[in-house]
Amino acid sequence: MPVHGEQLLSKTVDVGDISALTKYGITREDFETPGERQAYDFTVKYAQQNAGRAPSYVTLAAECPDITYIPDVSDSFEYLAGELKAAAAKREVLRKINGYTDEDSGRKVPSELAEKFAQLAPADFGKYLRELGESIEGKATVKRDIGASLLTLAGAFKTEYQKRKAGESYTLWKTPFATLNAEIGGLYSGDCYIIMAESGRGKTYLSEVFLDELLRQGAVVLAKSYEVKWYPLISRLISIATARDGAVKADGLGDVGLPNKAMLAGKMDAELESFMLDMVAKINEYYPGELILQAKGDANLTRSLDELDRELHMRPDIDVVIIDPFYGLSDVYGRNANKTAGGAAEMAARRLETIIGAHDVVGIFTIQAQTERQETEEGEHRAVKLPKRDQVKTTKAVLEIATNLFSFDAANGNGALGVEKGRNGGEGFAIELVALMDYGVLRELPKGTEIAGQFASGF
Incomplete structure (x- = not known):
């Protein structure tokens, strides 16, 4: 029978300090017998x-008579710690499967695995198994490094650069705006x-313009719409898509898309209605990408980060x-674990960032800006002002x-898009937009010869 616990403790007292226990993350739970745990505690x-x-x-x-001191242990601390943790992880698996008897109370603890299987829905049980596996893996692992050296990073950088050069390591998706x-x-x-x-200034609409562009590039997009139902969302998407195609020629407006309000009201012009219904019939084939939509009021709309993580695993x-x-x-709005104002929201943001990074997907989220008091003179239109x-x-x-x-x-009819933070550059950058959003138009304001050409054609 292996005695790695006794070997590790014996080597520790021979060396004369406990730094190895700290270095390799050894805890009392890693030891199998009560005697070993008592010796560790002492x-x-x-x-x-x-x-x-x-x-x-x-x-x-003298203080711990239930263990045997083993002199002159030649095995390394790293080896002994690895063996000790591997055995502890196996015992933990067996406890979860078979249950165990509590050493202090003598109480029989039933199988956690069996209880979870009986209590949880299949998807939730799958999540439990994943989390259990990650926990066991963590307990069985001896951490050898706290970071990477330049020597290691130099080789890794070259490999990663070649992958990026070949488009294999990460994916770069374009925004709807060439200048951006x-x-x-x-x-x-x-x-x-x-x-x-x-x-009310169009953040949801802008997210749908991004959605249209990403679907055109072949992306698989999971969209969670907590404030807009599926019909108005798809109505807007059709309007945006047809505007990109210049499907409708409108006097004084140029090339636009199908009018969104008419689709919402079910009062589309007869000629445009036929075109709209044809577009609807072909919309799945129209986009190279795939939309997975969860919209307000839908039975499949989920709201927790746990569910998002599971969906990305699925x-x-x-x-x-x-x-x-x-x-x-x-x-x-969940449990405020760090007990600070806005703590739950802060933790949610940081966990969301972790999920996005772990699954290597693009995350696009809308947020509301604090509303400033509108200061417009009577009879004048509100000016566009970026928050x-x-x-x-x-x-x-x-x-x-x-x-x-x-x-x-x-x-x-006017819009603007700015970059308030740019981790890779662009901070302070802004572009002017044409914003005829009822007609699906949100595009960069044409410049120079483009403007002249549009006026020549009666734009």
Whole structure:
């Protein structure tokens, strides 16, 4: 029978300090017998009272008679720690499967695995098994490094660069705006992008313009729409798609899309209605990508980050997650574990960032900006004004997790999109937009010869 626990404790007292126990993350639960656990507790307590020194073997043997001191152990601490943790992990698996008897109370503890199987739905049981596996893996692992050296990173960098050069390591998706792409490069997998606007100013609409563009590039997009039902969302998407195609020629407006309000009201012009229904029939084939939609009121709409994590495990082919809005997640208003103002929202933002990175998908989330008092003179139209980063509502943590924070505003046919935070550049950058959103139009304001050409054609 292996005696790695006794060997490790014996080697510790021979060396004279307990730093190896700390270095390799050894805990009392890693030891199998009550005698070994008592010896571990005594050794640690002795070191705390004696400037980190371990007790002598004579003292250990006297205080802990239920273990055997083994002199001159030649095996390394790393080897012994690995064997000890591997055995502890196996015991933990057996306890979960078979149950166990509590040593202190003598109470029989039933099988946790059997209880979970009986209590949980299949999907939740699958999540439990994944988490159990990760826990067991963590307990069985001896951490050997706390970081990477330049020597290691140099080789890894070259390999990663070649993968990126070949388009194998990460995916870069384009935004709907060419000038923005030139400024920030695009949307990188594993990163979070935030769209911020004041209430009612079009942040949801902008997220749908991004959705249209990503579907055109072949992305698989999971979209969670907490404030808009499926019909108006698809209505807008059709309007945006047909505007990209220049499907409708409108006097004074140029090439636009199908009117969204007419689709919402069910009062489309007869000629356009036929075109619309044909578009609907072909929309699945129209886009190279795939939309997985969870919309307001749908039975399959989920709200927790646990469920999002599970969905990304279920569909590892998902490329992009769009959440509109961020505060639609139940975790934002959950348990405030760090007991600070806005703590739950802050923790939700940071966990969301972790999930996005772990699954290597693009995350696009909308948030609301603090509304400023409108100051317009009577008879004049409201001017477009981009919100600033200090207007972020709910939690400032969304600002910290964002690779880019996009600010947006639109009014009276005009719009603007700015970059309030740019981790890879672009901060302070802004573009002017044509914003005829009822007709699916949200595009960059044409410049120079483009404007002249449009006026020549009667735009």
